[in-house]
Amino acid sequence: MLGDQLGExxxxxxxxxxxxxxxxxKVEVSFQATGTLxxxxxxxxxxxxxxxxxxGTLYGEGQGVTMTPDGGMASWRGQGRGRFTGPxxxxxxxxxxxxxxxxxxxxxxxCAVLYxxxxxxxxxxxxxxxxxx
Numbered sequence: 001m002l003g004d005q006l007g008e009x010x011x012x013x014x015x016x017x018x019x020x021x022x023x024x025x026k027v028e029v030s031f032q033a034t035g036t037l038x039x040x041x042x043x044x045x046x047x048x049x050x051x052x053x054x055x056g057t058l059y060g061e062g063q064g065v066t067m068t069p070d071g072g073m074a075s076w077r078g079q080g081r082g083r084f085t086g087p088x089x090x091x092x093x094x095x096x097x098x099x100x101x102x103x104x105x106x107x108x109x110x111c112a113v114l115y116x117x118x119x120x121x122x123x124x125x126x127x128x129x130x131x132x133x
Contacts, residue, residue, distance in 0.1 A: 003131035006113060009035030009044055013123035025052045031125050040104045042066050050082060050090075058082035058090065066098070066105070074100035074108060080115070088121035095132065107131075 011033025019026040030047045037044075046064020053059055060082060066074045080094020096115055098108035112132040119125045 001133045002114065003133040006108070006129040006131055007035055007037035007039075007042070008129065009033035009037070009042070009125075009127045011035075011044070011125045011127075013119060013125060019049065021051070024054075026050070033125060033127065035127075037066060037129065038105060038107050040068050040072070042068055046076070048078075056084070058084075058092075060092065060094070068102070068104055072100070072102035072104040074098045074102060074105040078115070080117070085118075086121065088119075090119050092117035092119075096129070 011031050013029055013031050015030040017028050019028055026049060028047060028049050033044045035042060044064060044066045046062050048060045048062025050058045050060040061079050063077045066076060076096050076098045078094055078096035080092045082090045082092040085091045094115055096113045098105060098113065100109055114130045114132045115127055117125065117127045
């Protein structure tokens with residue numbers, strides 16, 4: 001069951017590169033974002049790799065780190081499915097798993113966090129996060 005909205009972020013893709021692959025195209029994307037998560041102001045950075053699938057969708061896996069202004073940190077790993085919504089624009093849905101010793105992120109450790117992640121042709125990125133109960 002979809003639980004409470006845990007936060008949202010707004011950011012920018014900071015780099016892209018094509019990776020060697022056998023068959024399906026594979027692209028690595030890095031981003032930076034700011035917003036709120038679990039009621040705390042955060043900055044986030046991460047990298048994910050997306051692979052084109054035969055049906056035209058994308059599969060992606062990523063990892064990153066979320067930080068608070070006072071030094072709290074959480075690492076995360078996630079997976080998701082994407083679909084093109086226009087030239088250079090992708091809509092993603094998936095799950096992220098956080099690990100942290102910081103008290104600000106205690107609620108996230110051990111919980112599946114579902115996300116919606118939208119990118120546009122200019123590299124702008126917006127994300128929303130929910131607890132999966």
